Amino acid sequence: MRADANKRFKRRRRISFRPGSWLWKLFRAGIIVGISYIILYPLLIKLAVALMPEADMYDMTVKWIPRRPTLASFKEVLQLIDYPAYLLTTLGVSSAAALVQVAACTLAAYGLARFSFRGRSLLFFLVILTLVLPQQTYMTTTYMQYRYFNLYGLLGIFGYKGASLINTPWPLLLMSFGCQAAKNGLFIYVLRQFLKRLPVELEEAAWVDGAGVGTIFYRIMLPNAGPALVTVSVLSFVWTWNDLYTASTYMPAMKLFSTLLNNLTFQITRAEGGSSVIDTVHVSMYTNAGALLIIAPLIVMFIIAQRFFVQGVERTGLTGM
Amino acid sequence: MRRRAQNNLPFKPKRRRLMSLARKKARWGYLFVLPLCCGLIFMFGVPAARSAVFAFSKVNIGASGYTTVPCGFDNFRDALFVNTSFREKAVISALNMLLNLPLITVFSFFAASLLNQKFRCRWLVRTIFFLPLVLSAPALMNFEAGDALRSMMGASGNFKQSQSLTGLESVNLANLLISSGVLPQTVASYLAGAADRIYDIVILSGVQMLIFLTALQSIPPTMYEVAAIEGASAWESYWRITFPMTCPMIMTSMIFTIIDSFTASTNKTLEIIRNTAFNSFNHGLSAAMAWIYTLLILLVLGLVVMIMRRVVKRYEG
Numbered sequence: 001m002r003a004d005a006n007k008r009f010k011r012r013r014r015i016s017f018r019p020g021s022w023l024w025k026l027f028r029a030g031i032i033v034g035i036s037y038i039i040l041y042p043l044l045i046k047l048a049v050a051l052m053p054e055a056d057m058y059d060m061t062v063k064w065i066p067r068r069p070t071l072a073s074f075k076e077v078l079q080l081i082d083y084p085a086y087l088l089t090t091l092g093v094s095s096a097a098a099l100v101q102v103a104a105c106t107l108a109a110y111g112l113a114r115f116s117f118r119g120r121s122l123l124f125f126l127v128i129l130t131l132v133l134p135q136q137t138y139m140t141t142t143y144m145q146y147r148y149f150n151l152y153g154l155l156g157i158f159g160y161k162g163a164s165l166i167n168t169p170w171p172l173l174l175m176s177f178g179c180q181a182a183k184n185g186l187f188i189y190v191l192r193q194f195l196k197r198l199p200v201e202l203e204e205a206a207w208v209d210g211a212g213v214g215t216i217f218y219r220i221m222l223p224n225a226g227p228a229l230v231t232v233s234v235l236s237f238v239w240t241w242n243d244l245y246t247a248s249t250y251m252p253a254m255k256l257f258s259t260l261l262n263n264l265t266f267q268i269t270r271a272e273g274g275s276s277v278i279d280t281v282h283v284s285m286y287t288n289a290g291a292l293l294i295i296a297p298l299i300v301m302f303i304i305a306q307r308f309f310v311q312g313v314e315r316t317g318l319t320g321m
Numbered sequence: 322m323r324r325r326a327q328n329n330l331p332f333k334p335k336r337r338r339l340m341s342l343a344r345k346k347a348r349w350g351y352l353f354v355l356p357l358c359c360g361l362i363f364m365f366g367v368p369a370a371r372s373a374v375f376a377f378s379k380v381n382i383g384a385s386g387y388t389t390v391p392c393g394f395d396n397f398r399d400a401l402f403v404n405t406s407f408r409e410k411a412v413i414s415a416l417n418m419l420l421n422l423p424l425i426t427v428f429s430f431f432a433a434s435l436l437n438q439k440f441r442c443r444w445l446v447r448t449i450f451f452l453p454l455v456l457s458a459p460a461l462m463n464f465e466a467g468d469a470l471r472s473m474m475g476a477s478g479n480f481k482q483s484q485s486l487t488g489l490e491s492v493n494l495a496n497l498l499i500s501s502g503v504l505p506q507t508v509a510s511y512l513a514g515a516a517d518r519i520y521d522i523v524i525l526s527g528v529q530m531l532i533f534l535t536a537l538q539s540i541p542p543t544m545y546e547v548a549a550i551e552g553a554s555a556w557e558s559y560w561r562i563t564f565p566m567t568c569p570m571i572m573t574s575m576i577f578t579i580i581d582s583f584t585a586s587t588n589k590t591l592e593i594i595r596n597t598a599f600n601s602f603n604h605g606l607s608a609a610m611a612w613i614y615t616l617l618i619l620l621v622l623g624l625v626v627m628i629m630r631r632v633v634k635r636y637e638g
Contacts, residue, residue: 025440028438028440031435035450036446036449038520040452104360107354107357108354108356108357111351111354114350115346115347117350117351123354123358126365127357130361131580132580133369133615133618134583134614134615134618136591136595136611137369137372137608137611137612138365138368138611139372139607139611140604140608141375142364144387145363145364145368174364175360175364178359178360178365179356179361180364231531238455243586245586295456298455302448302455303448307444309451
């Protein structure tokens, strides 16, 4: 229909700067390439430096493409840092936290979207408040909760002094369970908007057929919330993976990529310093290679997941209009 | 649950069953939000209340806990008038955010309308455009910006070591432009600043792009068909349909931008708050700073929402 109408207009006006005309397409392609370049530039320059042999680093004529690309920097970095341990730890912690977060947030969002109990709007207001308040506001007191952990004071009644949960993934997992990890308010908001837009008739039909609340949630709501769940899962996984604040506050000694990336130069300089004189060019080469190695798993996963992610995005109704 | 509903079905009067059903459903609602309630009470409410107490007291941390001695508004006075770098950084983060806010909104709106169109290799472009969402690790952002030019310098032979990984790139670029001798100094530094900002804006507009893209997707295609039949050009239907329909989302995206930029852990103010607590061990001062900062966020948020409401109202009226 629309294409038809467009065709008619094309006949009327020959040269135009409208969607569909070649001029517009060229303009659009230029802009897309430009923005893509801005986004990819840091990655490309990292790749270029990481692939360069040392001679190319001092060579004035070599700017982007290494003359003799080598993987030496990558090999060196793999020797300097314990890559497999970091990868496994980060993968384990982020996937566990993401799983708990998505489960807790979905439950909460369903509760907020479909049940009219007392205090619901207050609860939702508090969820938004958690999003607005920086975690740093109550950082010290939260830290102490986990430094001297006695189940939030419940075991303190019995005179239990508390054990330290710092440098274990438990603080993160507990916060994920309570929907208090980073940006969980946003997840609840998104999921609530999506679940609200699903037709109520679905649930009513299930009620009539004799399904309980649990069954309705598990068999009716969850499958229908697929797109939103995919979006939220990807975001929560990625944001946990990248979350420097939580990692450096509660798990500073754990082998996580986010803390490693933050002080990669320092780590590499220290590891290098043992063997030879510290060389800034070397450090730069290794830092770039190391950063690429750290980002690589995330990029690979995103490319695999992007199809579902973008589909999910289209149907999430994040906006809830 | 299921069995009882089935068994009770033929025997109980209809009205009573419906009432108990509604009440029962509401009770199930509490079960669903139970984890959230636990989190809000124990991981949000209690620590936030304690931190508010901290802000008004001197905190001494011992081996097995802490003691607080109330000291009135001392911490707030210290935060505002003694520790001047906090005040400065807080104002700078607010101004920086306000500077970026319109740019991020316009860019993400524009990028979302681009991504919504059909063209070849769209999946690839979408992957690239959403890459910042994946890579916007706060650490990564600093790291990329800081290291990029350093490595370029390395490649071009005059290797200069920058003092830190953060925030010096524009100075380097400005130096580069000035030393090339083509541009006057002010223009050069402005250009360098703008170049940096473009990168920041693109990196920071991931979620906003998502918001606008879903808004665009939720416009019913029938509207465009009607417009096309009525003889509207694509340009007209963009401004008459697409823009008004996505307009309400501008506020959502702005609110998200404000929250995101104020609470990102790369934020310099939050860094000060963090260092005050964990490096100088002045927890009372840190809490006071954090609460002042929170008030600042709420103030800016309220201001922007108020202005935007007025603008939207005028646009609609």
